[in-house]
Amino acid sequence: MDTExxxxxxxxxxxxxxxxxxxxxxxxxxxxxxxxxxxVFIFYPFFKGLQISFTNWDGFxxxxxxxxxxxxxxxLHDPNIGTIIKNTLIYGIGSTLFQNIIGLAYALxxxxxxxxxxxxxxxxxxxxxxxxxxxxxxxxxxxxxDGGALNDIILLFRNTPLxxxxxxxxxxxxxxFVNTYQYLGIAMVIYLAGLQTIPRDFYEAxxxxxxxxxxxxKHVTLPMLMPSITINxxxxxxxGLKLFDVIISLTKGGPGYASQSLSTVMxxxxxxxxDAGYAAALGNLMFVLISVISITALIYxxxxxxxx
Amino acid sequence: xxxxxxxxxLLTMVISIIHLIPFYLLITVSFKPVDDTSSKWLPPATLYxxxxxxxxxxxNLGQAxxxxxxxxxxxxxxxxxxxxxxxxxxxxxxxxxxxxMFVFFISAMIVPPLTILVPLYKFIVDIGGLNQPWAIIxxxxxFNLPITIFLFTGFIxxxxxxxxxxxxxxxxxxxxxxxxxxxxxxxxVTVTVxxxxxxxxxxxxxxxxxxxxxxxxxxxxVALSSFFSQYVNNVGWVAAGSLLSSLxxxxxxxxxQKYFISGLSSxxxxx
Numbered sequence: 001m002d003t004e005x006x007x008x009x010x011x012x013x014x015x016x017x018x019x020x021x022x023x024x025x026x027x028x029x030x031x032x033x034x035x036x037x038x039x040v041f042i043f044y045p046f047f048k049g050l051q052i053s054f055t056n057w058d059g060f061x062x063x064x065x066x067x068x069x070x071x072x073x074x075x076l077h078d079p080n081i082g083t084i085i086k087n088t089l090i091y092g093i094g095s096t097l098f099q100n101i102i103g104l105a106y107a108l109x110x111x112x113x114x115x116x117x118x119x120x121x122x123x124x125x126x127x128x129x130x131x132x133x134x135x136x137x138x139x140x141x142x143x144x145x146d147g148g149a150l151n152d153i154i155l156l157f158r159n160t161p162l163x164x165x166x167x168x169x170x171x172x173x174x175x176x177f178v179n180t181y182q183y184l185g186i187a188m189v190i191y192l193a194g195l196q197t198i199p200r201d202f203y204e205a206x207x208x209x210x211x212x213x214x215x216x217x218k219h220v221t222l223p224m225l226m227p228s229i230t231i232n233x234x235x236x237x238x239x240g241l242k243l244f245d246v247i248i249s250l251t252k253g254g255p256g257y258a259s260q261s262l263s264t265v266m267x268x269x270x271x272x273x274x275d276a277g278y279a280a281a282l283g284n285l286m287f288v289l290i291s292v293i294s295i296t297a298l299i300y301x302x303x304x305x306x307x308x
Numbered sequence: 309x310x311x312x313x314x315x316x317x318l319l320t321m322v323i324s325i326i327h328l329i330p331f332y333l334l335i336t337v338s339f340k341p342v343d344d345t346s347s348k349w350l351p352p353a354t355l356y357x358x359x360x361x362x363x364x365x366x367x368n369l370g371q372a373x374x375x376x377x378x379x380x381x382x383x384x385x386x387x388x389x390x391x392x393x394x395x396x397x398x399x400x401x402x403x404x405x406x407x408x409m410f411v412f413f414i415s416a417m418i419v420p421p422l423t424i425l426v427p428l429y430k431f432i433v434d435i436g437g438l439n440q441p442w443a444i445i446x447x448x449x450x451f452n453l454p455i456t457i458f459l460f461t462g463f464i465x466x467x468x469x470x471x472x473x474x475x476x477x478x479x480x481x482x483x484x485x486x487x488x489x490x491x492x493x494x495x496x497v498t499v500t501v502x503x504x505x506x507x508x509x510x511x512x513x514x515x516x517x518x519x520x521x522x523x524x525x526x527x528x529x530v531a532l533s534s535f536f537s538q539y540v541n542n543v544g545w546v547a548a549g550s551l552l553s554s555l556x557x558x559x560x561x562x563x564x565q566k567y568f569i570s571g572l573s574s575x576x577x578x579x
Binding site: 026034037040046106110112124130132135138142186189190241244270287291295 | 313317319320323324327328329330331333334345347348349390391393394395396397398400401409412413416418419420422423424425426427428429430431447449450451453457486507510511512513514517518528529532533536541543546547550554557558561562565568569572573
């Protein structure tokens, strides 16, 4: 390009830039509708929720009293809060652990060239697109007491069927299992994508150095997969901690409070016990719990990414 | 070498079969009459279709399908349009203020909708939005916008600015430049957003169960859940209803699985 044309382009660009500044503000009109929705449906309710949590509002009356921190004090004495938080953590941390271990194992398996790779991936991913509520019903047919598919097998070995969904010792783990089954396909796909980015030479070099396959996994694969690990762990933590649908379809949180999580118990207090103030406080607790856990995990894992 | 390859092939087949068990059970249960007490593992003896007919009638699935299609289609269109519009200034004019706005939009992703259920429900009741499709559509749009803006902004960042400048030299206004030049280029990421939002909205239960309580306004999941509490013992009906509700999305998935898998997974990167 000869210099004359170039200066001409520079000139036009400069003019544009000047014009740009004056019309930039106008262009911001384009995000106003989105901004309006955010303020109305997220930020306003968020602050309103803080306010409601300091009242004894029952959910429908026009009047209520300010009761200060009573709803939060009540949490400390709530006999069920221990179970509820424990369950929420099992749904969150338990599913995260299993989704990542199994998802990574599947990804390592399917990262090889073989005929069945595509179809297996399609099948493992299939549950992701099903409504979690429906996924709960499907597994209900498997675990149900009366005529459940699992009990058909159990009855071959012993005389009494298992009532596993009503068993407080077991049902929390069943719910965690169903959530894991449903979403491990996402973890697998993210790990598969991560594995594709590892250059082959790394493995060849490690092999020449005499590294065993376990050492190659530990020193090449895992460190190179750190970004995928971060995404998966944070994503699964948030997904599991706010789990709702599967609990409703499998146990409705019962028996009693045995399988309730913060999300389902909040629903119960609001609509069944008409205890909106307390429900709002539980919602805020859930918000704090989810953000603290996921942000801590994110920061910790990001640091590891850089260090590794 | 060959032997280990065969073992791996066998392993993938076993895994696939295990993962298909729930779907197999769903099918056998939905084709068996209530009085058929044979094991759920056994395939149905005859092609019994009454479960589907009854589920369709009793759970009013016809109406629920209409509601689902309407709510999903409008939500998806709005999310794509509002999301793309919002992302253009955020990607192109990175003033300090707009950088802040971008973070503001993205940060809404960390608010799980259920945590603000109480105030949100009160608000929707106050503005007369209970049982109204428009209210649930606006909620779906709002909560799907953060990830949409994240994806669109990222994509517009990769489109060379020279394109905008060239169009402006030709005398195009910024708005028509966006609609006529940028929008058509957004196709790949639009597919992602459509799948992500479409699946989310189609399958939603946690919003719909609160905000669509009247039976005319029920979506599929809400219709199924009220149906399930009514007919707990009639698993055949519930199974048939579940199968019908999931079928459209399963069929789409089988035809467009490449887009589904990459689309839903890029939505996952929001962490």
